[in-house]
Amino acid sequence: MTTKTALITGAARRIGAGIARDLHDYGMNVIIHYHTSDSDAQALCSELNEVRPDSAITVKKDLRDVDGYSELARSVMSFKGNLDVLINNASMFYPTPVTRTTPDQWMDIVGTNMKAPYFLIQTLQPYLNKSRGCVINITDIYGDVPLSEHSVYSASKAGLIMLTRSLAHELAPDIRVNAISPGAILWPDDIEVDHQTKVLNNTLAGRAGSTQDITTTVRFLIESDFITAQVINVDGGRLV
Ligand SMILES: NC(=O)c1ccc[n+]([C@@H]2O[C@H](COP(=O)([O-])OP(=O)(O)OC[C@H]3O[C@@H](n4cnc5c(N)ncnc54)[C@H](OP(=O)(O)O)[C@@H]3O)[C@@H](O)[C@H]2O)c1
Numbered sequence: 001m002t003t004k005t006a007l008i009t010g011a012a013r014r015i016g017a018g019i020a021r022d023l024h025d026y027g028m029n030v031i032i033h034y035h036t037s038d039s040d041a042q043a044l045c046s047e048l049n050e051v052r053p054d055s056a057i058t059v060k061k062d063l064r065d066v067d068g069y070s071e072l073a074r075s076v077m078s079f080k081g082n083l084d085v086l087i088n089n090a091s092m093f094y095p096t097p098v099t100r101t102t103p104d105q106w107m108d109i110v111g112t113n114m115k116a117p118y119f120l121i122q123t124l125q126p127y128l129n130k131s132r133g134c135v136i137n138i139t140d141i142y143g144d145v146p147l148s149e150h151s152v153y154s155a156s157k158a159g160l161i162m163l164t165r166s167l168a169h170e171l172a173p174d175i176r177v178n179a180i181s182p183g184a185i186l187w188p189d190d191i192e193v194d195h196q197t198k199v200l201n202n203t204l205a206g207r208a209g210s211t212q213d214i215t216t217t218v219r220f221l222i223e224s225d226f227i228t229a230q231v232i233n234v235d236g237g238r239l240v
Contacts, residue, residue, distance in 0.1 A: 004131075005029040005080045009063065009120070010090030012037035014186050015138070017044055018211030019087055019218055024048045024055060026219060029080050032058045033072075033090065063090055063116035064108065069123040076124070083127040085222055088117035088160075089138045093188065096152040106152055113156035118163055125171065134176040134228075136221055137164050138214075141181050141235050157181075161231055168229030176228035178221045183235025185209040204237025 006023045010016040012034035020030045021044070030048065034041035041058045048056035059075045061068060076083055092112040096105055117137055121128075128135065142150065143157030161179055168177035184199050185208060200206060217234050221227060233239060 002082055003027065003029055003080070004084040005031065005082050006085035006087060007031040007033060007059075007076055007083060007124070008087040008089055009033040009116070010035070011087075012041035012044060012058075015182070015211050015214055016087075016089040018215055019089060020044060020056075021048070022212075022215035022218065023085070023222075024051070028085070030056045031076055031079060032056060033063075034058060034060055035062050035090070063120070064111040066115065066119040069119055072120075073123050073127070077127060082131055083124060084131045084133040086120065086124055086128060086133070086135045087138065087218065088120060088135065090116065091138070093150075093153055095149045097149045098151060101152060109152045110156045110159070113153070114159040114163065117160055118167075121167060121171075121177075125175065129171075129174045132174050134178070134222060135167070136218055137161075137177070137179040139164070139179045139181045139231065141183050141233055141239055143181060144233075145239065164231060165229050172228060176221075176225070178228060179231040180214060180217050180221070181231055181233045181235065182214060183209060183233065183238040185211065185214060185234075199238075202238060203235070204240060207236065209234060209236055 006028050008016050008020045011020040011032040020032050024030045032041050032045055045056045045058045057079050061072050092109045137160050139160045140157040142154045143161045146154045164177050164179040213234050
């Protein structure tokens with residue numbers, strides 16, 4: 001049987017790196033996509049290849065530039081010749097108060113969080129079709145409820161949630177498309193302690209999640225052949 005191959009976008013650091021490590025641990029070959037985190041991506045790739053030679057590669061790409069997606073697909077397919085799982089994890093997150101948002105910021109956030117997953121799926125669809133593969137879009141609970149002064153980010157994730165359902169419909173039955181909406185998992189570097197406390201006080205689990213809470217759900221969705229068009233909140237009960 002061919003070993004499965006997964007492409008994880010934004011996988012050099014944080015949650016994406018956790019997903020890449022976990023899928024590798026699960027026995028898959030992994031393609032670690034990154035944009036600016038060269039040294040983190042190379043270090044992760046070496047770490048995984050030390051465990052199993054020739055089981056990981058890196059691909060560098062600014063996902064806002066959809067013109068280069070055919071070249072990205074060539075790199076992906078020249079690795080092992082198959083693609084079974086696409087995890088759209090790469091994301092841009094920063095405030096956009098409506099009085100100050102620029103068109104470039106809109107293009108940045110919507111381009112990375114919504115347009116890129118759509119055109120990556122379009123480009124890779126023939127290969128995912130062949131493997132009867134699956135797509136997992138990493139969205140956000142703030143795609144369901146707005147985050148103050150982050151309207152562009154919230155709208156981009158809401159759009160990705162709708163793309164998940166629409167494309168599950170359009171690509172069935174060969175490709176399953178699902179999404180995971182994390183709550184508080186890893187705080188951004190510049191987050192204030194007061195804000196963290198407020199978020200955790202509104203989370204039934206009383207704690208932030210961990211990368212493992214996400215990777216467990218990723219594996220579940222990969223294994224669950226009868227689940228498509230679903231969005232699973234992994235948020236410790238934040239939205240109740
Ligand atoms: N962290 C949380 O608690 C949390 C909560 C809710 C939802 N989420 C969602 O979970 C996912 C992972 O979260 P995270 O906090 O680990 O993400 P993150 O650190 O904010 O971003 C992940 C990666 O996205 C890549 N990226 C950003 N813009 C890109 C572009 N234009 N082209 C290519 N790559 C780009 C970056 O790669 P480089 O570093 O290589 O530039 C970055 O390392 C995201 O989709 C996020 O929205 C996270």
